[in-house]
Amino acid sequence: MRMPLRLVxxxxxxxxxxxxxxxxxxxxxxxxxxxxxxxxxxGGSDVLARAVAIMIEKENLLxxxxxxxxxxxxxxxxxxxxxxxxxxxxxxxxxxxxxxxxNPLMSAEAKISLRDLTPxxxxxxxxAVIAVKADAPYKTLxxxxxxxxxxxGQLKQSGGSxxxxxxxxxxxxxxNTGARWAFISFPGGGERxxxxxxxxxxxxxxxxxxxxxxxxxGNMRVLVQVSEGRLPGFPNVPTLKEAGIDVPAVPQVRGxxxxxxxxxENIAYWEDFFRQLTRSASWTKYVEDNQFExxxxxxxxxxxxxxxxxxxxxxxxxxxxxxxVH
Numbered sequence: 001m002r003m004p005l006r007l008v009x010x011x012x013x014x015x016x017x018x019x020x021x022x023x024x025x026x027x028x029x030x031x032x033x034x035x036x037x038x039x040x041x042x043g044g045s046d047v048l049a050r051a052v053a054i055m056i057e058k059e060n061l062l063x064x065x066x067x068x069x070x071x072x073x074x075x076x077x078x079x080x081x082x083x084x085x086x087x088x089x090x091x092x093x094x095x096x097x098x099x100x101x102x103n104p105l106m107s108a109e110a111k112i113s114l115r116d117l118t119p120x121x122x123x124x125x126x127x128a129v130i131a132v133k134a135d136a137p138y139k140t141l142x143x144x145x146x147x148x149x150x151x152x153g154q155l156k157q158s159g160g161s162x163x164x165x166x167x168x169x170x171x172x173x174x175x176n177t178g179a180r181w182a183f184i185s186f187p188g189g190g191e192r193x194x195x196x197x198x199x200x201x202x203x204x205x206x207x208x209x210x211x212x213x214x215x216x217x218g219n220m221r222v223l224v225q226v227s228e229g230r231l232p233g234f235p236n237v238p239t240l241k242e243a244g245i246d247v248p249a250v251p252q253v254r255g256x257x258x259x260x261x262x263x264x265e266n267i268a269y270w271e272d273f274f275r276q277l278t279r280s281a282s283w284t285k286y287v288e289d290n291q292f293e294x295x296x297x298x299x300x301x302x303x304x305x306x307x308x309x310x311x312x313x314x315x316x317x318x319x320x321x322x323x324x325v326h
Contacts, residue, residue, distance in 0.1 A: 027268075029062065033092070036069045036095070037094070037095050038078065040070055040188025040189070042191070042193065043160070043189035043190070044210050044254075049066075051286055053066040075164060076099045076103050077103055080094070080096075080114075092259055093120065093258050095256060097253065098251065102165075102317065106163045106317065117260060118259065118262055119255075121270070122302045123256065123278065127208065128225075128227070129206060129207075129208060129225050130169075130203060130225075130226065132204075132223060134221050138221075138223060139221075141224040145179045149180075155203070156201040157182065158186055158191075158193075158200075158204045159185060159186070165252050169226055170205070172248065172250070172320045173247065175320055176245055176246065184200075193210065209292070212290065225237050251309065251313075253309065274296070275298070
């Protein structure tokens, strides 16, 4: 007896779904997963990756442990090159930030870009704040700008690489205000913070997740927010535009990539894994505590987003006076 066409279609659809699920579940890591970050201990990516490792254990999302591997240097270039060398490795992932995108745009020496790696997921969009030591004489950003104008090149800002958001924000502020101050690059977030708290530098652009404990402890004072609107944790702190500085709120994206040449079922596994993670109670609390914007996108959508962001960053870099070489 022949089945009605509608029933045939339903059966075929169920079979297709079953096959897709089985295909997506065809890979599971069997050894510890390497999570590569481009910062040293205490840097934003290091903090995020270690938090994810703890969440994974708490939520029982992985059958193996996740080990954070620090590969600082070159504004993400060292970490990106390490991932590229791991071509086909199904047990390695990398936590990228916007510097992995901007570094190849600004550096002729950068040989690997995000386009050479496998997109897995966009996780969050992250604002920043401009902070000084709590006992610094600067109560507002205008105070710092005025001091920098009176002492050209004498004040110092700690930051990451010259291709980082830290330095891009500095370039924008300097072009907008005419003030000048030095940029001191450090390989790790912990060193950047220590330089500020130790009085060796005068200011830094920092993500709330990195600065949180020091702000709560009263060791840092936030002058202004690098964001489109005021964050819940800083309701009384103005944004750049509210402070009278009309420059773009430079976006920061955090997400996950994998080495090139991994099988499709591997890509599907990691994309689904991070989708589940971003829906967990642990992740929701982490995002709220650190004032991130929960912004999950799967691999294909992430690629489109990065194309758009790349164009936007070219405009911002040009506006800040930085030469784009790629």
